[in-house]
Amino acid sequence: MRLSAGLLVLVPALALASPAVRYNEPTLPSSAHGTLEASVEALVAEVAVAQRREPPRPDPRLSRAAADLVRVTPPDGRPSNEVVQAALWLNGILEPPPHLILASMTTGPGGEEAMLAELRTQLPRALSQGRYRRVGVASRPLKDETLVIVALQESGLELDPVARALPANGGTSLRGRLLSPFERPEAMVTGPEGQVTRLQLGGDATRFSGSFRCGPRPGRYQIEVNGFDRFGATVLANFPVYCGVPAPSALPSGGQAPEDKLTDGPGAEAALVKLVNADRARAGLPPLASDARLRDVARAHSADMREHGFVGHVSPSTGSAADRLKRANIGAQLILENVARAYSPAEAERGLMESPGHRANLLNREVTQLGVGVATTTEGVGGARELLVTQLFTRPVEKLDAHSTAALRRRIDELRRGKRLPQLGVDAALDRVAQSTADELARGALKQDRAGEPLERALGTLASHYKSMRSVVAVGAGTDGLVGGMQDALVDGTATTCGIGLAAGKRADDSAAIFAVIVLATRR
Numbered sequence: 001m002r003l004s005a006g007l008l009v010l011v012p013a014l015a016l017a018s019p020a021v022r023y024n025e026p027t028l029p030s031s032a033h034g035t036l037e038a039s040v041e042a043l044v045a046e047v048a049v050a051q052r053r054e055p056p057r058p059d060p061r062l063s064r065a066a067a068d069l070v071r072v073t074p075p076d077g078r079p080s081n082e083v084v085q086a087a088l089w090l091n092g093i094l095e096p097p098p099h100l101i102l103a104s105m106t107t108g109p110g111g112e113e114a115m116l117a118e119l120r121t122q123l124p125r126a127l128s129q130g131r132y133r134r135v136g137v138a139s140r141p142l143k144d145e146t147l148v149i150v151a152l153q154e155s156g157l158e159l160d161p162v163a164r165a166l167p168a169n170g171g172t173s174l175r176g177r178l179l180s181p182f183e184r185p186e187a188m189v190t191g192p193e194g195q196v197t198r199l200q201l202g203g204d205a206t207r208f209s210g211s212f213r214c215g216p217r218p219g220r221y222q223i224e225v226n227g228f229d230r231f232g233a234t235v236l237a238n239f240p241v242y243c244g245v246p247a248p249s250a251l252p253s254g255g256q257a258p259e260d261k262l263t264d265g266p267g268a269e270a271a272l273v274k275l276v277n278a279d280r281a282r283a284g285l286p287p288l289a290s291d292a293r294l295r296d297v298a299r300a301h302s303a304d305m306r307e308h309g310f311v312g313h314v315s316p317s318t319g320s321a322a323d324r325l326k327r328a329n330i331g332a333q334l335i336l337e338n339v340a341r342a343y344s345p346a347e348a349e350r351g352l353m354e355s356p357g358h359r360a361n362l363l364n365r366e367v368t369q370l371g372v373g374v375a376t377t378t379e380g381v382g383g384a385r386e387l388l389v390t391q392l393f394t395r396p397v398e399k400l401d402a403h404s405t406a407a408l409r410r411r412i413d414e415l416r417r418g419k420r421l422p423q424l425g426v427d428a429a430l431d432r433v434a435q436s437t438a439d440e441l442a443r444g445a446l447k448q449d450r451a452g453e454p455l456e457r458a459l460g461t462l463a464s465h466y467k468s469m470r471s472v473v474a475v476g477a478g479t480d481g482l483v484g485g486m487q488d489a490l491v492d493g494t495a496t497t498c499g500i501g502l503a504a505g506k507r508a509d510d511s512a513a514i515f516a517v518i519v520l521a522t523r524r
Helices: 035-050 059-074 081-090 110-126 266-280 294-309 320-326 345-354 354-362 404-417 428-442 453-462 479-490
Strands: 100-105 130-142 143-154 157-159 171-178 183-190 194-198 201-203 209-214 219-229 232-243 332-341 369-377 386-395 466-476 498-507 512-523
Touching: 035 110, 035 130, 035 143, 059 081, 059 130, 059 143, 059 345, 081 345, 100 110, 110 143, 157 219, 157 232, 171 183, 171 219, 183 201, 194 209, 194 354, 201 294, 201 404, 209 219, 219 354, 232 354, 266 294, 266 345, 266 354, 266 369, 294 320, 294 332, 294 369, 294 386, 320 332, 320 386, 332 345, 332 354, 345 354, 345 386, 354 386, 404 479, 404 498, 428 453, 428 466, 428 498, 428 512, 453 466, 466 479, 479 512
Parallel strands: none
Antiparallel strands: 100 143, 130 143, 157 171, 171 209, 183 194, 183 219, 201 209, 219 232, 332 386, 369 386, 466 512, 498 512
16 A cells, blocks of 8 residues: 655644535546646646656646645654645545645745745655655745645546535445556455445456445445555555435545654554554454564565555565465465555554554454554655554464364354253264365365255265265364354354364465364264
C-alpha cells in the first residue's frame, strides 16, 4: 500500500459549498483557477516532458481538494493524512492520497518567478517517484506571502461513478478496469462494526464488474479496490460509502496525538507494536508477541524501500516476504505483511486500519507474532521526515504429533459439552481413514470437494459397526482455530464416534496450512 500523510494540525471543521454526490463524477466544476495556478500546471507539464514522461493532466476535482487543503494549512505546517483523504472524498476522488508539494511565494516583484524556480528544482525528483496521471494546484494569499499546494495524483484504475451515500439496504455497481501495469482486481469492504469481507468480482485480468450492497447496520462502509504489479498488491481505490446516513460535507477537525511526535526509527517501531496490539484488544483479539528476528527482516525491507524508491511487498532485490523470511531461516505457517508510509506511527496505523485489506491482516485471528521495521526519509512534504513502515505478521510452523490430535479431540469434547452433548467415542479404524484422507489433501492428491471418496471406499469394511458416516474438512494456519470452522457439524447429536486426521501441506495459493479431517460416525 502507498500512503502519504502529514502531521495532525488543529483545524476547525470546514464546510464545503458543494461536496460531490458521487465519486469519479467527471463534470465537477473547479474552484477559482487563476494565472498562478495555470503557470504551475504548465511548469509541471514542462518538467514531465523534459523527463520524457506523460504530463499529468490538470484535474478540476484535485484542484478543488487542494483549495480546501490550502485554506486549513498553516504557513509552517502541512495537512494531516486524515484531512487530505477527507478532502479527496469530499471532492469525489477515490484514489489514495496524492504527493503534495508545499511552496510559498513572497509578495512583490519577482515573487512568482522565484517560487517557480524553486518548484523547478523540486519537481524532477517528485515526478520520478510515481506514475502521476493528474495534477491539482491551489493557492492562498497570506499577509506577506502566498501559500501554494501542488497535488500529484497517481491513478491505477477507471471506475464508473459511485454514490457517496446510499439509502438503507441500498446498493451500487462496481464496474471498471485497471490501468497498466496493474492486473488481477480484487475488492474488499469494512462494515461499520469493523468486519472485513471480500466482494465478488467478475471479469478478466484488468476489467471487473461486481456490486456492493449496504448491510443491515447503517453507517460508513469502507470499500477498497486492489491491483497487482511487480511490487505486489497495491491499493488503487479506498473510499467510504455511507448507508442510511448522510455523507459528511465538511473536513474533519483534528489534534496532535502524543505518539505523533515519535519519528525516529526504533521509537516508531515500539509505538507501532503498541498501536497494533491496542487495535487488536479493541477487536477482542489476543496481543501479538514482538519478535526481534521478524523486526530485523521488516526493518531491512523498509530500508530497501527507501534505498530503491518504492513502497510494495515484492522487492526487485529481495523478493516477497516469504522469500525474506526463508533467507533469514525463519519458518512460518502463515505470513502476512503490511507496508505504508506516513509522518508518524499513529498516522501509519490509522491509515492501515482504514484500508480493509491491511485491517484484515492486523486483526487476523491466526497470527501470533509481529515484527515492525521502520526506515526514515526526508522525502515528505517540505522535506519533512517520513516513516517507511513494514509490519510482518506470522504464525510459527506447528509440529503435528499425537499431542496435536489429542488437543483437537479435547476441543471437540469441550464444544459438545457446552451444547450438552455426549463425548464422542474413539475408533482407531476411523482415525486411519481420517488420517489417510488428510494426508491426500495435504499433498494435493485429493481436492477438498472430493474428501468423501476415501470414506466411501472404507464404508464397506466399517458398515457392520456404523449405520452412517460423514467427513468434515477444515483448513487453517494452526490446529487451535480448526474447530471454529467445523463447529456446526461437530455438534451433530446423532454422532457417537469420531476419527481425526491432521496433516501439514499447502493451499492452492502455495501458502502453508494444516488440513484436518474429522470422520463422524453413528453406531448401529
